[in-house]
Amino acid sequence: MIGLLHTRSIGADVERVDGRAKVTGAAAYAFDQPVENPAYLHPVRSAVARGRVTGLDTAAAEAADGVLAVLTHRNAPRLASTDDTELAVLQDDAVAFHGQFVAAVVAETPEAARRAAALVAVEYAGEPHDVVLSADRDDLYAAQEPEEHGDVDAAIAAAAVVHDATYTTPPEFNNPMEPHTSVAVWDDGGLTVYESTQGVHTVRPVLAEVFGLDPERVRVIARYVGGGFGSKGTVHANVVLAGLAARALPGRPVKFALTRQDMFRVAGYRTPTVQRVRLAADADGRLTAVEHDVVEQSARIKEFVEGCTKPTRGMYAAPNRRYRQRMATLDVPVTSWMRAPGECPGMFALESAMDEAAIACGLDPVEFRVRNDTRTDPDSGKPFSTRNLVACLREGARRFGWEGRDPAPGVRRDGDWLVGTGVAGSCYPVISDPGSAAVVRYGADGRYQVSIGAADIGTGAWTALTQIAADALRVPMDRIDLRIGDSALPRATVAGGSSGTTNWGTAVVEAARAFRDQHGVHPREGDEARGEMRENTAKEHYAMSAYGAQFAEVRVHAGTGEVRVQRMVGVFAVGRIVNARTARSQLLGGMVMGVSMALHEHGVRDPRFGHVVNHDLAEYHVAANADIGDMEAVWIEEEDPHVNPMGTKGIGEIGIVGAAAAIANAAHHATGVRVRDLPLTTDAFVR
Amino acid sequence: MEVDITLRVDGEDRPLRVDTRTTLLDALRERLGVTAPKKGCDHGQCGSCTVLVNGRRATSCLTFAVAHEDDEVTTAAGLADGDRLHPVQQAFLDHDGYQCGFCTPGQICSAVGMLDELKKGWPSHATADLTGPVDADDDEIRERMSGNLCRCGAYAGIVAAIREAAR
Ligand code: FES
Ligand code: FES
Numbered sequence: 079m080i081g082l083l084h085t086r087s088i089g090a091d092v093e094r095v096d097g098r099a100k101v102t103g104a105a106a107y108a109f110d111q112p113v114e115n116p117a118y119l120h121p122v123r124s125a126v127a128r129g130r131v132t133g134l135d136t137a138a139a140e141a142a143d144g145v146l147a148v149l150t151h152r153n154a155p156r157l158a159s160t161d162d163t164e165l166a167v168l169q170d171d172a173v174a175f176h177g178q179f180v181a182a183v184v185a186e187t188p189e190a191a192r193r194a195a196a197l198v199a200v201e202y203a204g205e206p207h208d209v210v211l212s213a214d215r216d217d218l219y220a221a222q223e224p225e226e227h228g229d230v231d232a233a234i235a236a237a238a239v240v241h242d243a244t245y246t247t248p249p250e251f252n253n254p255m256e257p258h259t260s261v262a263v264w265d266d267g268g269l270t271v272y273e274s275t276q277g278v279h280t281v282r283p284v285l286a287e288v289f290g291l292d293p294e295r296v297r298v299i300a301r302y303v304g305g306g307f308g309s310k311g312t313v314h315a316n317v318v319l320a321g322l323a324a325r326a327l328p329g330r331p332v333k334f335a336l337t338r339q340d341m342f343r344v345a346g347y348r349t350p351t352v353q354r355v356r357l358a359a360d361a362d363g364r365l366t367a368v369e370h371d372v373v374e375q376s377a378r379i380k381e382f383v384e385g386c387t388k389p390t391r392g393m394y395a396a397p398n399r400r401y402r403q404r405m406a407t408l409d410v411p412v413t414s415w416m417r418a419p420g421e422c423p424g425m426f427a428l429e430s431a432m433d434e435a436a437i438a439c440g441l442d443p444v445e446f447r448v449r450n451d452t453r454t455d456p457d458s459g460k461p462f463s464t465r466n467l468v469a470c471l472r473e474g475a476r477r478f479g480w481e482g483r484d485p486a487p488g489v490r491r492d493g494d495w496l497v498g499t500g501v502a503g504s505c506y507p508v509i510s511d512p513g514s515a516a517v518v519r520y521g522a523d524g525r526y527q528v529s530i531g532a533a534d535i536g537t538g539a540w541t542a543l544t545q546i547a548a549d550a551l552r553v554p555m556d557r558i559d560l561r562i563g564d565s566a567l568p569r570a571t572v573a574g575g576s577s578g579t580t581n582w583g584t585a586v587v588e589a590a591r592a593f594r595d596q597h598g599v600h601p602r603e604g605d606e607a608r609g610e611m612r613e614n615t616a617k618e619h620y621a622m623s624a625y626g627a628q629f630a631e632v633r634v635h636a637g638t639g640e641v642r643v644q645r646m647v648g649v650f651a652v653g654r655i656v657n658a659r660t661a662r663s664q665l666l667g668g669m670v671m672g673v674s675m676a677l678h679e680h681g682v683r684d685p686r687f688g689h690v691v692n693h694d695l696a697e698y699h700v701a702a703n704a705d706i707g708d709m710e711a712v713w714i715e716e717e718d719p720h721v722n723p724m725g726t727k728g729i730g731e732i733g734i735v736g737a738a739a740a741i742a743n744a745a746h747h748a749t750g751v752r753v754r755d756l757p758l759t760t761d762a763f764v765r
Numbered sequence: 766m767e768v769d770i771t772l773r774v775d776g777e778d779r780p781l782r783v784d785t786r787t788t789l790l791d792a793l794r795e796r797l798g799v800t801a802p803k804k805g806c807d808h809g810q811c812g813s814c815t816v817l818v819n820g821r822r823a824t825s826c827l828t829f830a831v832a833h834e835d836d837e838v839t840t841a842a843g844l845a846d847g848d849r850l851h852p853v854q855q856a857f858l859d860h861d862g863y864q865c866g867f868c869t870p871g872q873i874c875s876a877v878g879m880l881d882e883l884k885k886g887w888p889s890h891a892t893a894d895l896t897g898p899v900d901a902d903d904d905e906i907r908e909r910m911s912g913n914l915c916r917c918g919a920y921a922g923i924v925a926a927i928r929e930a931a932r
Contacts, residue, residue, distance in 0.1 A: 101850065101854040253916055255917075304865045670920060700916060703923065704907040
């Protein structure tokens with residue numbers, strides 16, 4: 079058991095320490111950096127989805143006003159490593175997807191760069207491409223060995239109730255409001271990059287390897303980051319292209335922001351999924367078998383597997399279980415992390431299937447879930463460190479007013495609107511990775527400087543880490559001077575997997591404890607101590623996960639099929655809350671993205687050319703203010719002494735997990751129409 | 766082609782020479798170093814670049830700088846009165862109407878402009894009675910703020926903040 083921190087600042091409702099800078103526009107994101115004499119990069123993208131570049135005419139671009147350099151695979155600096163094929167930018171003539179970078183112009187102004195990029199003439203030898211995913215393809219390969227516990231077929235044969243259906247989710251694009259951005263300077267044989275990233279220490283080693291530099295000669299800075307939701311958690315081609323241009327123009331800061339359209343080409347996205355779920359239950363509504371069979375796509379140049387079966391492994395008890403995950407390799411851009419990769423689409427399928435199975439068993443969907451709760455992790459047999467799924471379901475039902483719900487679908491009407499309610503469970507594992515470090519230093523001003531190379535992408539890390547440092551040092555928050563977002567600071571893991579507070583917070587606590595051990599409570603100026611996050615050995619004995627339950631009231635217009643999410647209640651069991659104000663925003667933010675996923679998000683790839691047709695925010699809809707009704711996110715008290723010294727479980731992703739299923743389930747209750755293919759567009763309801 | 770113009774930005778005269786292709790947003794950000802308005806799409810689809818032009822909200826990516834000679838441009842950086850935040854800014858802090866903060870300067874300018882539109886009685890799609898004064902109820906706020914996307918999904922806080930600032 080870990081000694082849980084005594085809390086004073088932790089748990090309070092605290093205004094963000096970076097709030098003033100944000101509401102006044104003073105917070106400087108990557109592109110806002112006031113660099114001297116910048117140059118601007120504009121890329122040229124491939125017009126074919128597969129083939130080779132056979133001709134390049136750059137003369138007109140080079141002759142255009144203000145142009146400093148035109149980079150192509152013929153003249154771009156050679157990279158030291160091309161092992162990561164996604165990052166082998168302008169190294170050869172191969173084209174692996176539509177929209178890939180095939181050239182770039184660097185010029186004195188953004189206008190000149192853009193104009194000259196249009197003057198680069200590229201010829202291609204196109205090859206037939208293949209960008210269409212389906213579960214019937216004969217070339218699917220197994221991303222992992224199919225796995226079975228018990229005997230699923232026998233359980234299904236003997237079951238009182240069997241539910242068997244296929245659910246699909248479309249390609250979804252992260253689209254943080256800040257496009258991926260780099261300001262890169264090559265100076266004295268080193269590279270400095272102001273980057274919009276979820277991890278400065280994630281970017282640094284990658285750039286060092288790709289450019290063949292000592293990591294000490296690469297510095298990455300990201301004090302403010304305009305969202306990421308996973309897309310800025312790994313390094314994409316744009317960062318390397320900015321570095322190449324900077325190397326070609328030593329001393330000159332090169333600014334490169336992806337256009338919104340580029341965000342649909344090179345910034346990663348969520349694979350479409352086809353998921354067959356089979357559930358078997360006995361006459362009492364107890365699950366006897368669970369099967370989850372997933373088909374996804376991956377890019378030809380780099381594999382990424384979205385682990386949709388992960389949540390199914392731990393969510394409900396069932397002695398017989400089978401998981402299968404197969405992939406198609408296509409001529410598409412690289413798929414990558416998007417908020418709750420695996421859990422998010424996986425739980426749309428599982429929690430929709432649970433709703434259907436509850437109905438088939440004649441049980442209330444809350445009761446059905448409660449009945450199938452488990453005290454031990456079904457796969458590993460380990461007990462949970464804490465698990466309060468049932469408490470979330472009960473508390474959510476109470477707050478939402480679920481009791482007395484008439485299960486009959488399609489019978490409630492309010493004027494022209496059909497009204498229904500739905501529920502879904504949420505889960506997200508407690509992810510912890512060792513290796514983050516922090517340094518505490520006592521300054522002349524009587525303040526404690528706390529340094530860690532973490533990133534705040536909107537999560538509230540600036541504030542949460544300040545609170546944690548204050549409690550660990552037993553001083554008020556205003557005595558803490560936090561430094562994050564710079565690879566010159568101690569190593570920190572990526573802001574991903576809802577693990578930031580666990581990993582960085584633990585490092586801060588360790589550093590604070592070391593500081594007090596070494597220097598006591600009356601330190602002298604310059605006293606300093608370092609602490610590191612180590613492997614949490616409790617993981618050997620316990621399964622660790624956060625849980626939640628989401629309830630939605632949905633209206634579907636009887637004439638037009640328009641779907642509105644009138645209200646939602648999310649109740650979460652996520653360990654201790656560090657900052658009540660920012661935590662609520664994070665959970666709500668996940669739920670809002672879940673509404674967006676349920677109602678709008680659908681990237682449409684044109685099979686003829688291989689590009690995303692609706693590649694901007696006018697046509698790829700994300701939830702706007704008027705899409706969001708009354709939303710409530712609350713949590714239940716949960717003390718978990720096994721997860722980390724703060725007792726936190728991670729809250730960045732769980733809000734999106736299950737939200738779309740709750741909405742689809744409510745839409746079914748409203749109309750009697752079961753939509754298994756996201757998003758819930760009007761055509762599904764108009765018959 | 767380049768033209769000499771003067772923009773009045775956050776109360777200060779800012780003479781500059783601009784390429785006629787330069788948007789107001791790029792002139793502010795890349796030429797004048799005024800980086801409060803952000804570029805989220807460059808196509809008028811997200812609202813991150815919202816500023817007030819002579820008091821009315823405008824997406825600065827959708828208009829050329831050269832068209833704004835002598836116009837009064839107010840960004841989120843120009844709303845505070847010294848150290849005293851504008852009431853809308855303070856309400857955003859109090860209600861946590863933001864997370865990453867990237868859409869926030871645009872949201873705040875949009876809210877300030879929108880509250881003025883409400884005061885003038887301009888109706889919106891959500892207004893039931895087109896003849897009387899318009900209330901700043903939640904549906905009005907949601908409708909009028911829907912040109913400002915927030916991918917962090919801070920809408921609940923944004924609506925609460927504007928509701929309070931409207932009082
Ligand atoms: S940047 Fe102007 S509306 Fe998006
Ligand atoms: S606060 Fe991040 S996009 Fe609105």
